[in-house]
Amino acid sequence: xxxxxxxxxxxxxxxxxxxxxxxxxxxxxxxxxxxxxxxxxxxxxxxxxxxxxxxxxxxxxxxxxxxxxxxxxxxxxxxxxxxxxxxxxxxxxxxxxxxxxxxxxxxxxxxxxxxxxxxxxxxxxxxxxxxxxxxxxxxxxxxxxxxxxxxxxxxxxxxxxxxxxxxxxxxxxxxxxxxxxxxxxxxxxxxxxxxxxxxxxxxxxxxxxxxxxxxxxxxxxxxxxxxxxxxxxxxxxxxxxxxxxxxxxxxxxxxxxxxxxxxxxxxxxxxxxxxxxxxxxxxxxxxxxxxxxxxxxxxxxxxxxxxxxxxxxxxxxxxxxxxxxxxxxxxxxxxxxxxx
Amino acid sequence: xxxxxxxxxxxxxxxxxxxxxxxxxxxxxxxxxxxxxxxxxxxxxxxxxxxxxxxxxxxxxxxxxxxxxxxxxxxxxxxxxxxxxxxxxxxxxxxxxxxxxxxxxxxxxxxxxxxxxxxxxxxxxxxxxxxxxxxxxxxxxxxxxxxxxxxxxxxxxxxxxxxxxxxxxxxxxxxxxxxxxxxxx
Numbered sequence: 001x002x003x004x005x006x007x008x009x010x011x012x013x014x015x016x017x018x019x020x021x022x023x024x025x026x027x028x029x030x031x032x033x034x035x036x037x038x039x040x041x042x043x044x045x046x047x048x049x050x051x052x053x054x055x056x057x058x059x060x061x062x063x064x065x066x067x068x069x070x071x072x073x074x075x076x077x078x079x080x081x082x083x084x085x086x087x088x089x090x091x092x093x094x095x096x097x098x099x100x101x102x103x104x105x106x107x108x109x110x111x112x113x114x115x116x117x118x119x120x121x122x123x124x125x126x127x128x129x130x131x132x133x134x135x136x137x138x139x140x141x142x143x144x145x146x147x148x149x150x151x152x153x154x155x156x157x158x159x160x161x162x163x164x165x166x167x168x169x170x171x172x173x174x175x176x177x178x179x180x181x182x183x184x185x186x187x188x189x190x191x192x193x194x195x196x197x198x199x200x201x202x203x204x205x206x207x208x209x210x211x212x213x214x215x216x217x218x219x220x221x222x223x224x225x226x227x228x229x230x231x232x233x234x235x236x237x238x239x240x241x242x243x244x245x246x247x248x249x250x251x252x253x254x255x256x257x258x259x260x261x262x263x264x265x266x267x268x269x270x271x272x273x274x275x276x277x278x279x280x281x282x283x284x285x286x287x288x289x290x291x292x293x294x295x296x297x298x299x300x301x302x303x304x305x306x307x308x309x310x311x312x313x314x315x316x317x318x319x320x321x322x323x324x325x326x327x328x329x330x331x332x333x334x335x336x337x338x339x340x
Numbered sequence: 341x342x343x344x345x346x347x348x349x350x351x352x353x354x355x356x357x358x359x360x361x362x363x364x365x366x367x368x369x370x371x372x373x374x375x376x377x378x379x380x381x382x383x384x385x386x387x388x389x390x391x392x393x394x395x396x397x398x399x400x401x402x403x404x405x406x407x408x409x410x411x412x413x414x415x416x417x418x419x420x421x422x423x424x425x426x427x428x429x430x431x432x433x434x435x436x437x438x439x440x441x442x443x444x445x446x447x448x449x450x451x452x453x454x455x456x457x458x459x460x461x462x463x464x465x466x467x468x469x470x471x472x473x474x475x476x477x478x479x480x481x482x483x484x485x486x487x488x489x490x491x492x493x494x495x496x497x498x499x500x501x502x503x504x505x506x507x508x509x510x511x512x513x514x515x516x517x518x519x520x521x522x523x524x525x
Binding site: 100103156 | 359378379382409412413414415416418426432435436439449450452453454457461465466467469473476480485486489492493496498499500504506510511513514515517518519521522
């Protein structure tokens with residue numbers, strides 16, 4: 001499996017951990033990715049709110065570069081994904097748009113380059129059986145709220161790898177890692193996206209709603225597949241707490257970071273140190289890799305399970321939601337010897 | 341809102357339909373878009389109200405609303421519209437019209453952000469986030485919000501001090517040609 005990788009601007013800066021974990025996971029699973037040389041910004045929301053021509057031409061310019069590589073495109077950013085697919089859709093279905101794109105980019109383009117999101121590639125191209133077989137460290141007992149956000153599944157006639165209102169790809173992937181995807185109603189609710197810069201108060205309200213609902217539904221962490229979702233739920237979580245009331249500390253992982261952890265990759269390889277809400281406490285409670293250098297004494301999978309107290313008692317934050325946290329003392333979590 | 345009671349020749353509907361490529365006139369006011377809009381509680385006009393005001397030719401009410409700049413383009417409305425109207429594209433078209441017709445913006449932050457972002461792309465080929473944020477802050481005068489986040493972001497390697505440039509000349513040419521394409525014939 002070979003892809004032309006389109007990282008996008010965010011993955012070079014605020015979401016470098018998404019880029020690193022995506023590449024590490026692809027390497028571990030034998031997915032060959034090569035960055036598109038000379039790629040440029042897809043234009044994102046500011047372009048389609050300013051100029052329809054620019055919003056068409058910038059993605060097409062990148063697709064032309066990918067066509068020269070003879071590979072389908074792989075993106076991780078949900079916004080780049082939606083912009084590239086939207087441009088493809090326009091060129092394929094409207095001859096006028098096709099001509100306009102050719103005039104602005106000075107090159108013909110027929111819409112023939114396929115564009116895929118990393119989630120689509122892992123779940124539908126590679127397949128969950130392959131992922132399951134590659135898991136070295138099952139994320140047993142980790143309750144994850146899978147948050148798709150807006151642009152990964154919308155509009156359905158353009159992106160179309162999962163259901164627009166009730167997507168399940170990420171949930172199935174998380175289950176294949178041994179973790180437990182929780183059922184919750186805000187999978188595709190918007191986090192406010194780029195209003196993060198201009199109207200942080202609105203984003204703060206929306207993030208509070210999302211994180212609170214995830215906790216109410218029993219999640220201990222959230223998985224995302226978009227740089228803006230991650231920033232808005234993770235970096236703005238402290239603001240949300242300050243402005244809208246108490247909220248338990250909830251780590252927000254890129255889905256590729258969770259996949260990488262299950263594949264036995266190290267926190268450094270996955271850029272976990274870039275997360276604002278530290279996931280260390282949560283990860284300590286996961287079972288250690290099957291082969292541990294510390295030997296098997298005091299392993300987390302079978303020893304001292306009964307002696308453990310329910311874990312939300314030992315957390316720094318007070319659980320505010322009755323249904324949140326993990327009241328279930330039977331989950332065999334132990335202190336993982338030497339993990340830190 | 342007196343304007344809405346006057347006879348109108350449908351010029352606004354036609355212009356919005358041309359810019360957005362979607363049939364605004366098909367809206368039958370079911371309000372499904374407004375019900376599912378995550379930003380609805382913060383908007384001065386709901387999306388279904390905007391659709392109706394476009395029908396009625398109430399140009400000033402629509403172009404000077406804050407709502408068109410608060411829309412996050414999440415496309416929930418577009419996905420759910422039973423008439424298949426691309427409502428998010430209508431919002432884009434109204435933003436373009438508001439800039440083109442120099443409407444008095446009640447809240448210029450969205451427009452200032454778009455300009456700062458695209459100027460960064462035009463200069464570097466890719467977004468240079470630190471420069472873009474500085475440019476936006478100077479334009480909007482909103483200098484102090486989120487400055488507390490900057491040290492944390494720098495510490496985590498999330499902001500680069502230097503732009504990564506790519507194909508600058510081609511990108512500038514595309515900006516120029518796109519602007520020519522957008523000019524009304």
